[in-house]
Amino acid sequence: MPELPEIETIKNGILPLIKNNTVNKVIVRNQKLRSPIPRDLVKKIKWQKIKNISRRGKYLIFHFKCGFLLMHLGMSGSLVIVKDGASPKKHDHVDICFTDGYCLRFNDPRRFGCILWSDNNPSQHKLLHNLGAEPLSEEFNGDYLFARTCKSVRPIKLMLMDSKVIAGIGNIYANEALFKASIHPQSVAKCLTKSQCEKLVRAIKQVLTAAIRAGGTSCRDYKRADGTQGYFQQKLLVYGRGGKPCRKCKAILKTSCLGQRSTVFCPRCQKTKK
């Protein structure tokens, strides 16, 4: 399940391979994703050069002279670079092929991902313009988070995972960051102090940065663009470790359900605030 560090890793992996490459063919085997792939996409990008790739939250943005291709990998999406003509596997829905003989292949078993087009400034696109702060930007700091938490009665974990508040944090990194900051996932957002918000912001930046450095977390479907695995999963402190001893205090980690998401925390290190 790619979250921000996985998307960043994919971006860094494919950028040097396809930057300034010219599209000469687009194959859409299945256009039914979360929303259908625009019918005129092929026409838009054929013979166009990829100028750059950027990321906003979990969205990848491919920059062309004539506009921007927006891509979301959903939960199970992946991108690989293959030789043009390599036989497609199950769920290889889209190939974007280049004049150098390679192509960018989009695979997504669960089809929660999407590929969309924006003629102009993608930050104005309806899927992007409501996104909250980039967690690794300076805009995302203790003041920002406190301004949002102090008015909300939601559990803090749901707030971290709300892309309108912070872009790109999913279940894995929300669990990890809350553990690092010693904050119980169920804590009512407005009960957090300013200094707890600052601590949480630091924890989020730390865990995301470390995960990017490790090439992301590989579990289930996620792999890097070159097919190798990230290795951040070896460093996870709570996610996927319910029932095992806390790495700090040895208490048994608890698993609960919050907003229909599995939540793991240490009942001793992370205190609830109501």
Next chain:
DNA sequence: AGTGCGGCCTGTCCGC
């Protein structure tokens, strides 16, 4: 306005 939940999907794992 803020919050919560249903629906979209398929692969994997578990119990019978």
Next chain:
DNA sequence: TGCGGACAGGCCGCAC
């Protein structure tokens, strides 16, 4: 061995 059911999960859009 085979089968059904539960579960996993991001994000939009709707309902309260």
